[in-house]
Amino acid sequence: MRHYPRARIAGRENVGLVREPLNRYDGNAIAVRNSRGEQVGHLPASPVARTLAPLLDSGLLHALHGIVPRSNSKANFTPYSLPCQVHLFARPDDAAVVEAALEEAGIDLIHNDHPEFALSQSAAVMEQTKKTDREVDKLFSLVGGKKGKAPIQPMEAPRDVVLSELFEHQKEALGWMAHREESDDLPPFWEETEDGGFKNVLTNQSTEERPPPLKGGIFADDMGLGKTLTLLSLIGRTKARNVGVKMAKGAKRRKVKDAGEGPRPTLVVCPPSVFSSWVTQLEEHIELGSLKVYMYHGERTRDKKELLKYDIILTTYSILGTEFEQEDSTVKHIEWFRVILDEAHVIKNSTARQTKAVIALNAERRWVVTGTPIQNSSFDLYPLMAFLKFQPFSIKSYWQNLIQRPLENGNKTGLSRLQNLLGAISLRRIKEVDIGTKSMIELPPKTVLECYIDLSEEEREIYDQMELAGKDKMQEFGDRDSILRNYSTVLYFILRLRQLCVDVSLCPLDVKSWIPSNSLEDVSKNPELLKKLASLVDDGDDFDCPICLSPPTKTVITSCTHIYCQTCIMKILKSSSSRCPICRRSLSKEDLFLAPEVKPSDEDGSGKQESDRPLSSKVQALLKLLKTSQNEDPSSKSVVFSQFMKMLILLEAPLKDAGFNILRLDGSMSMRKRLQVIREFAHGGPDSPTVLLASLKAAGAGVNLTAASTVYLLDPWWNPGVEEQAMDRVHRIGQKKEVKVVRLIVKDSIEERILSLQEKKKRLISSAFGKKGGKDDKEMRVEDLRMMLGIDGGGRPVAGGRGSRLLG
Structure with a gap:
């Protein structure tokens, strides 16, 4: 109204x-x-x-x-x-x-048989749908922990499609997924009534027609447990049943479709970095020609009939987001037999266009696949429920009332409900288990170590000067609202401090040249400043558009120095508010500046380093560790992860000079180039590459790097889940050696405070699935910003409990 x-x-x-x-x-x-x-x-x-x-x-x-x-x-x-x-x-x-x-x-x-009908606050409706919390919790416990629940029956992969023998845990997962797809069980919370109708005991929704079964769920096995091969086995099983092969091994195949069966294509949606994993798995484990695969990216067909000829269509979230508002989009008009969202935590933002695109897909069977279903908060799970069409939890108000709000208020019933809910529709096994219990798979052990490094006298002087400037600026801003209005300025200080810990050359030392002025006019009339602000976006992976919470596409910088996607901020300008979402200053189209395009990285590996510039303390420590590792085992391979693309390029020259055969993998490379690099790195032999320089964004998910046995994290990341993904590119099925992970951390710096923030996030996620402890988002954000700059008790933490420490 x-x-x-x-x-x-x-x-x-x-x-x-x-x-x-x-x-x-x-x-x-x-x-x-x-x-x-x-x-x-x-x-x-x-x-x-x-x-x-x-x-x-x-x-x-x-x-x-x-x-x-x-x-x-x-x-x-x-x-x-x-x-x-x-x-x-x-x-x-x-x-x-x-x-x-x-x-x-x-x-x-909304009729009285619609699931949202129970949300009405009409006295009559509320009386009709009234339930005490105790009754609701009992319903959840019945759904999630049914007694006498049949154990998962392992299932073999179809031998005419899948060449490799599955591990026992993969067979169990295949059996569980096949049962969920083919069972006619009523969806959770539904039961048959005495008069032959059906009723949802949670919402009181009634219907005469039997609700369709929930064909799918959340496949959340830990990273590195071989989820992709399990999924290919599920797809292969569909193909084998469709073709109806019942002949001895080696006999000529008879391709006859089951009576009444139409096309049964599976759409696989994943980030670009995961394409190579699917391609590799298909090549290594699937019989040639048994599954027809189409890569739906780049130049792609608009012919629906053409796509229906394939068993697997591989595409990306960004492509679906781009096509979401296009009427002629082919994928929108196909009734898919199955849709698989790989690395599904990508859609944790329910308002993002790519999230809306996957939710709108037509599919008989729907699977959410991710080793990190919760990264920050239990609300990360809501878009997954919306994609699965799991009523009533696909309705945001139900999710907030029954799950989210009790969790945020510290109510234990919220966590209990969430656990029971996930128990009904998800499968999750982890690699590392408590001492005394059997491991899921026989993987070599993984050790995580911290290597603490002292900055040189010159580096320390520059770092302390920058940190003091950041503290002064923060104190100048004063209260919480003022800090949030200048949010991007604080982020720039934090980014520069992190870069100084890695290498001084990453950061321009003339602080005044890039600190935004308090005068909006000065910023809007200074193209050089805008260019430098844009370069900050290119330098790091930290910048997400505050509106869609994704890395900006066609980056726009406002006159008030805030960064957005062009599409997102233009929608704001067309609304009635026309204000910056962060600082609430009035904006017009004239206040927006398009950032320069990101230049492609140097793919030929010819990145140069200034010959007269000394190596940074962190690079010197990395070289020392790499040489020690090579002396111990000349055939060993290592992966060096960094979030700064420029740093990967700067590392090439000193590593080559030290005699290492290197490769680089970063986000600017085409999928073809990435696949080529991964294959080359996996190749053995005396002249094979021994060090892979990889960006977290390009190689943090879905990439198999088991050719290496040592991982170096050159700079810490905010989200511990991202680092875990990077480690598990190496520590996964196929790894034969003991894995060592070394995190290079500068003493008495922002990097130690990032470790502290990581531990806080881990505790939040593990204890209450991201409950906020009663503080609102703004207070938590400002608290973290102060901590990063060493203000209000954000000094050097004790970073223990993660394995032995190495001396820098």
Whole structure:
């Protein structure tokens, strides 16, 4: 409803909806009046009032009843608009006409058998759907922990498609997935009633038709346990059943489709870095020609019939996001037999376009695949539920009321409900188990060590100067709101401090040349400053668009020095607010500056280093560790991870001078080039590469690097899950040697504080799936920013419990 800010209205108040046919501004007006008879607003003119007014005037609707639902916020009201639940009353004979009119106008009508019906705050509905917390928790426990639950029956992969023998845990996963796809069981929380109907015991939704089974779920095995081969076995099983092969091994295949069977293509959606993993797995484990695969990226077909000829269509999240608003998108108009979201944590932002795109896909069977289903908060799981169409949890309000809010409030029932819910639809096994229990697979051990490094006197002087400038600037900003208005400035200080820990050459030393001025005019009229701000985005992987929470595409810098995707900020400008989402300053199109395009990295490996520039302390330590490792085992291979692409290029010259045969893998490379690098690195022999320089973004997920046995993390990452993914590129199925992970950390620096932040995130995720402990997002963000700059108790932490330490 359109709300008048001066009018008062209480939470969950019954309101009067009064037709105003003589309203001089709108002949369809329907006024909203509170319990005291005061007018508090109007129903939206289009399409609500425009549709409901003629129905009221004609008598097809004989009454409207409105309720302003109780808000969970302590704030009084949202200016100019408030939610209003409108209940319609019509005679049974007129119901069909009313429903048709609403449908034509694009207004959603929620019947009493719709899962959202129970969200109504009408007294009658609330009484009908009333349940105590204890009853709700009992329902969750019945769903997640059913007694007498049959154990998972292992299943062999189809031998005419899959050449490799599966591990026992992969056979169990294949059996579990096949059962979930082929079972006719009712979805969780549904039961059959005595009269032959069906009822959702959680929402009280009733229907005469049997609800379709939930064909799919969350496959969340730990990274490195061979999920891709298990998925290929599932797809191969579909192909084998479809073809109907029942002949002895070696006999000529007879390709005859089952009667009535149509095309059964599987759409696999993954990040670009994971393409190489699927291609490699297909080449190594699948019989040549048994599965037809189409790469849906780059130049791709728009012919639906052509795509239906294939068993597997591989594409990326970004491509689906790009095609989401295109009417001629082929993937949107295919009824897929199966959709697999690999590395599905990519869609943790429910408002991102690529998330909306995958949720909108038509599919009979849906699978979410990720070794890190929760990275920051339990809300990461909501988009996964929306993709799986798992009602009622695919409805955001249900997820927030039953799961999210209890978790955030520290209520133990929230965690219990979440565990039971996941127990009903997910499978997760981990590699590392408690002492005394059998490991999932026989992998060599993995050791994580920290190598603490002292900066040189010159490096320390520059670092301390930068940190002091950052602290002074933070103190100058003062309160929380001022810090958030200058959020990007603080981020630039943090980024520069992190770069100084790695190599001084990553950071321009003239601080005043890149610190944004307090004057907006100076920023908007200084193209050199804007160019330097853009270079900051290119230097690090930290910058996410605050609107879509993804790395910016077509990066735009505002006159108030905040960074967004062009598409995201343009939508804001077209809205009624036209303000910067971070600092709330007014913006126009003239206040936006498009960042220069990112230049492709030097793929031929000819990156040069200034000959007269001394090596940084961290690079010297890395070279010392690499030489020691090579002396111990000349055939050993290592992977050096960094988030700074420029650093990977700078490392090439000193490593080559030291006699190492190197390769580089970064995010600017084409998929073909990445695959070539990974294959070359895996190759053995006396002249084979011994060191791979890899960016976390390009090689942090879905890449098999088991040719190496040592991992060096050159700079720590905010999210511990990203680092775990990087480690598990090496420590996974196929690894024959003991794996050593070395994290290079500068003493008394921001890097130690990042370790502390990582540990805090791990505790939050493991203890309560990301509960926030009662603090809001802004307070947590400012607290972390202060900690990174060493303010308010954010000094050097004790970074223990992660293995032995090495001397720098």
